[in-house]
Amino acid sequence: MNARLDHTPAGVFRCALGVSYNGSSYQGWQSQASGLTVQDKLEKALALFTDLPSVTTLCAGRTDAGVHGLMQVVHFDVPLQRETMAWMRGTNRYLPDDIAVQWARDVPTSFHARGSAQSRRYAYVLLESPVRPSVDAGKVGWVFRPMQLEPMQKAAQTLLGEHDFSSFRASQCQAHSPIKHLLRAEVSRRGAYWRFEFEASAFLHHMIRNIMGCLIAIGTGQRPTGWMAEVLEARSRDAAAPTFSPDGLYFLGPTYDAAFGLPDRTPGFDWLP
Structure with a gap:
């Protein structure tokens, strides 16, 4: 991730990800005891990539079983830095083929994937x-x-x-x-x-x-x-x-204030008939 933003507490870094997924094989977004949700797969991949015990994500909008996502947005806090491209490639290495991180961005701690969505x-x-x-x-x-x-x-x-x-x-x-x-x-x-x-x-x-x-x-x-x-x-x-x-x-994705500098859409947004 890039150098720490001035308004992020020392030692804590907030990152936002744009995630796409085919929801056919999953029991929705939200984590469940079965571990068969998109959130479970993403958090497991993030933990493996960061070598942390766990990484907790918060999403813009939970989707049901069988529902797909073209730009689910999540944020998480971690006590380490990575380049944005590293977050994408490193996390995707541990994800199944039907889930992919499309982009990553540094965001201030004032950003909340759900609460900041307009x-x-x-x-x-x-x-x-x-x-x-x-x-x-x-x-x-x-x-x-x-x-x-x-x-x-x-x-x-x-x-x-x-x-x-x-x-x-x-x-x-x-x-x-x-x-x-x-x-x-x-x-x-x-x-x-x-x-x-x-x-x-x-x-x-x-x-x-x-x-x-x-x-x-x-x-x-x-x-x-x-x-x-x-x-x-x-x-x-x-x-x-x-x-x-x-x-x-x-789920085509949320919209945010342009000041956060997040993509408005992700690759694949317009492929649908």
């Missing part, structure tokens, strides 16, 4: 086909019925702004409040693939997957466009569609 971005990639996915199995969601673009676009716009999103909240959600501010909700299509993109101050547990269930019901004509507003207003999980598959969900 917004978070997700994309859901969906295959519309009478035949299930094969080559991209686990990397896209799937719907076999034809869908219409305009009804889904109109329904998505209903959700913009600050609302109580209780209708889209999992029962095990630990968020203090169901009120979130949805900044962007876009729907587009390229060939047989649909891309849904969302940006918000923060998201509730399963919020996007529950919204996806409703959008697909509308897009396939099973529900009218106005149903989305009714679901939102109901503030009840019972009013919404079933939770949709995690396969096509990607």
Whole structure:
């Protein structure tokens, strides 16, 4: 890492990493006793590289089992220095092939991967086909019925702004409040693939997957466009569609104040259909 920043306590160095991963083989991000999470694999790799007993990371946003990450951001404190390129190459040496550190940066102790995030971005990639996915199995969601673009676009716009999103909240959600501010909700299509993109101050547990269930019901004509507003207003999980598959969900990453000097996106951000 580069020379210690003046506002970092002597002997303590804070580093931020941008991490990408295929979540298909993992039980989500957050560490579990099984050790089969992305956080577990990353922290084990960091400990091996630094030769420390343990390294504890804090992330920008936890992802569920099967959900992928293109730019998960974490920070950690360690009592040693490394060049930023060394953090990338050294940590990747001990990571499995489906997890990779994309970048590393020195950050002040005032930086917090979760607390400093101004917004978070997700994309859901969906295959519309009478035949299930094969080559991209686990990397896209799937719907076999034809869908219409305009009804889904109109329904998505209903959700913009600050609302109580209780209708889209999992029962095990630990968020203090169901009120979130949805900044962007876009729907587009390229060939047989649909891309849904969302940006918000923060998201509730399963919020996007529950919204996806409703959008697909509308897009396939099973529900009218106005149903989305009714679901939102109901503030009840019972009013919404079933939770949709995690396969096509990607955490695109958080946004931060430019003063921190962190990348806005990471390699692979735009490869999705």
